[in-house]
Amino acid sequence: MTVLLTARQMRDAEQAAFASGAATGAELMERAGEGVVSALLNSWGELAVVPSRAIILCGPGNNGGDGFVIARLLARRGWAVRVFLLGQADGLPPDARLNHDRWCTMGDVRRLPFDTPPQPEGPSGVVVDALFGTGLTRGLGPEVAGVLESLEAQGFEGWYRVAVDLPSGLCADSGRRITAEDGTTAAFRADLTVSFHAAKLGHYLDEGAEFCGALAVADIGLSPEATPELVRLVQAPALPLGKRGGHKFDHGHALVLSGGFGRTGAARLAARAALRVGAGLVTLGVPGAAQMEVAAQITALMMRRIEAADDLAQMLEDRRLNALCLGPGLGADRARELVPAALAAGRATVLDADALSAFSDAPDALFSALHPGCVLTPHGGEFARLFPDLSARLSGPARRGPAVSRVDMVRAAAARAGCTVLLKGPDTVIAAPDGDAAVHAAVYERATPWLATAGAGDVLAGLICGLMARGVDPWRAAQTATFLHVEAARHHGPGLIAEDLPEALPAVLRGLGA
Ligand SMILES: NC(=O)C1=CN([C@@H]2O[C@H](COP(=O)(O)OP(=O)(O)OC[C@H]3O[C@@H](n4cnc5c(N)ncnc54)[C@H](OP(=O)(O)O)[C@@H]3O)[C@@H](O)[C@H]2O)[C@@H](O)CC1
Numbered sequence: 172m173t174v175l176l177t178a179r180q181m182r183d184a185e186q187a188a189f190a191s192g193a194a195t196g197a198e199l200m201e202r203a204g205e206g207v208v209s210a211l212l213n214s215w216g217e218l219a220v221v222p223s224r225a226i227i228l229c230g231p232g233n234n235g236g237d238g239f240v241i242a243r244l245l246a247r248r249g250w251a252v253r254v255f256l257l258g259q260a261d262g263l264p265p266d267a268r269l270n271h272d273r274w275c276t277m278g279d280v281r282r283l284p285f286d287t288p289p290q291p292e293g294p295s296g297v298v299v300d301a302l303f304g305t306g307l308t309r310g311l312g313p314e315v316a317g318v319l320e321s322l323e324a325q326g327f328e329g330w331y332r333v334a335v336d337l338p339s340g341l342c343a344d345s346g347r348r349i350t351a352e353d354g355t356t357a358a359f360r361a362d363l364t365v366s367f368h369a370a371k372l373g374h375y376l377d378e379g380a381e382f383c384g385a386l387a388v389a390d391i392g393l394s395p396e397a398t399p400e401l402v403r404l405v406q407a408p409a410l411p412l413g414k415r416g417g418h419k420f421d422h423g424h425a426l427v428l429s430g431g432f433g434r435t436g437a438a439r440l441a442a443r444a445a446l447r448v449g450a451g452l453v454t455l456g457v458p459g460a461a462q463m464e465v466a467a468q469i470t471a472l473m474m475r476r477i478e479a480a481d482d483l484a485q486m487l488e489d490r491r492l493n494a495l496c497l498g499p500g501l502g503a504d505r506a507r508e509l510v511p512a513a514l515a516a517g518r519a520t521v522l523d524a525d526a527l528s529a530f531s532d533a534p535d536a537l538f539s540a541l542h543p544g545c546v547l548t549p550h551g552g553e554f555a556r557l558f559p560d561l562s563a564r565l566s567g568p569a570r571r572g573p574a575v576s577r578v579d580m581v582r583a584a585a586a587r588a589g590c591t592v593l594l595k596g597p598d599t600v601i602a603a604p605d606g607d608a609a610v611h612a613a614v615y616e617r618a619t620p621w622l623a624t625a626g627a628g629d630v631l632a633g634l635i636c637g638l639m640a641r642g643v644d645p646w647r648a649a650q651t652a653t654f655l656h657v658e659a660a661r662h663h664g665p666g667l668i669a670e671d672l673p674e675a676l677p678a679v680l681r682g683l684g685a
């Protein structure tokens with residue numbers, strides 16, 4: 172299991188190593204520096220062959236200490252190294268001071284921001300940002316922002332940019348840039364970020380991936396963590412996704428409620444996704460006026476007329492209908508009519524799109540009807556309508572580090588709703604009401620910007636519904652569906668439209684050994 176740590180959890184891991192005698196701070200710092208050097212040599216092979224030049228910016232804490240180790244290791248490889256320190260050597264914590272002093276036997280240290288700003292001194296090289304890492308408590312002031320700007324000036328175009336642990340200015344817990352008192356919101360923009368022991372939430376959430384560039388995690392010999400509040404990074408599902416015998420009713424029967432005439436496409440997309448992910452049967456619940464339209468478009472999918480709440484309640488007397496999906500193209504009036512009846516039936520239920528927006532005026536009425544078998548799948552706008560106070564905490568500037576994160580807010584939303592909440596985005600956050608949280612990241616090598624296309628969200632809702640019809644619990648269904656959704660988009664590639672997603676699933680499932 173890959174976990175994403177907060178700054179505090181990282182410090183706890185470090186303290187545990189000190190307490191058990193497994194490592195000293197100086198040893199961890201040495202390994203951190205070695206990790207950065209080997210990651211940068213691996214990333215850009217030519218640097219491993221011919222010594223280059225480096226500009227290393229060291230901050231006033233242990234992130235700066237890592238910078239001094241990197242300076243020493245690169246200089247030993249024959250690199251031309253210039254080191255800059257923000258603040259005074261006297262103020263450095265002990266391990267950083269030790270490495271500062273070791274470096275001083277090999278080269279000089281210039282002061283930031285007073286000395287002349289760093290100059291490129293050659294067409295190529297590496298800029299190393301070791302100003303701030305997990306200890307960032309406030310935004311970068313104008314002086315530091317000015318230094319970062321000077322490193323983007325003319326002459327640095329051919330230079331690689333490496334951040335130690337985190338790009339300075341970026342919050343380890345939230346992936347948000349911290350805003351300084353004067354309103355400056357600066358951060359180092361890296362090509363490669365090298366972190367230690369485990370990735371931090373901030374590498375994946377919000378603006379994290381944009382500022383990190385690529386991400387490498389160096390092993391510095393700390394023990395794996397096992398605290399329950401850890402956030403996991405969603406990866407290939409451990410569930411058996413293939414069918415192992417049985418007939419169609421053994422794999423569940425999903426019901427997807429459709430909107431009216433001319434608005435049935437979204438529900439049909441969701442239904443097809445539910446069928447492709449393995450639900451044994453999928454029925455579309457359609458108002459009379461739209462039946463001809465739907466009938467002309469479906470084959471393996473089934474259809475039943477559902478006009479009003481009574482029709483739905485009557486249909487749900489059939490206990491074999493075990494998972495519901497409401498929202499895609501449903502329309503606000505129909506959502507207000509059908510959602511209470513669906514929730515009263517106590518089935519596994521996905522609420523998306525209109526089924527969420529229809530309750531913007533009275534979210535508490537929705538929350539009181541929800542049950543643990545539900546999954547809400549809002550995008551940012553729908554989340555803001557249902558949880559305006561939580562959303563507002565993410566939309567204003569972050570003034571202090573560590574800042575409140577999307578994980579914090581989705582956890583709070585799940586606790587309030589009493590069910591699983593999935594906030595969509597390239598950094599999808601999924602939280603369960605008991606506080607479990609996971610991040611699904613479609614960033615770095617899994618970036619799929621072409622997934623931002625009409626109807627993609629409807630397919631996701633259908634995948635969750637289909638998995639729940641197969642008996643997967645809401646928490647795992649939300650994670651597995653998100654993973655499959657992005658894998659389908661990756662399999663198809665650019666040019667993707669929502670219709671392609673269900674059609675890409677067989678290849679994705681086969682690739683996962685289903
Ligand atoms: N934990 C581990 O296991 C390992 C950790 N390691 C490394 O240590 C790093 C964490 O070190 P750290 O805790 O010393 O914090 P760091 O990021 O260097 O900064 C703290 C200093 O910056 C200051 N400061 C903050 N914001 C500021 C601002 N905007 N403008 C100006 N100043 C600001 C802050 O001042 P204060 O807030 O106290 O006033 C304090 O002086 C971690 O990222 C990793 O690289 C590795 O060696 C391997 C093992």
Ligand SMILES: [K+]
Nearest residue numbers: 300303335337
């Ligand atoms: K840094």
